[in-house]
Amino acid sequence: MTTPARLAVLLTLALTLVACIAQPKSGDVLLVDDFSKPESGFNRQSDADAITDYFDGEYQIHIFTPNLNVWAVSGPKFTDTIVEVNARTAGGSENNLFGVLCRHQDDSNFYFFAISADSYYAIGKLKDGAIVLLSSSVFEYSDKILPGQAVNHVIATCAGTTLTLSANGTQLAQITDGDFTEGQIGLIAGAFDDPETDVRFDNVLVIKP
16 A cells, blocks of 8 residues: 555656656757648638638638738647748738747737738737737838748747747847747738738748747
């Protein structure tokens, strides 16, 4: 028979072991998705405003309505992450936005890291349903963002209160904000005045900073 003292020691050892297993190290892969399997976890929805679905080995966000942002999330809640993805505009307006989310709390609270097919970028957040740009008061231009339908490699780093956006190996912006500390990762696309944009994503990789 196990004595209470011995049981307490065993429980402590078990909890310590679980804590060691559950804590990822820097560089550990937290999530990977090449969108070859439609059941991998991202939203699959369609209505008159937009489509979010797996399409020919990529993930598609196709928007038909002006001034609309659409996102899809997947995976468990993470704290610190580096989120990488290849993204391109496949059709519609180049006056758009696309990129990734981190620390998605719900559909009213998250950080976003966005570029556009006409080479603009921003870090921002949706807080209580209101969009707040954090890197600047407006989207800013960079010639490091490949225009048109070219594939851009987007990297968003959420490490503590530091948020960093890079594209194609170049850091575009870095800011600090402490509103959200954990949440899901995701993908985002948006249309401005023009009524349509079709964005494709591939090879999402999430690692521990």
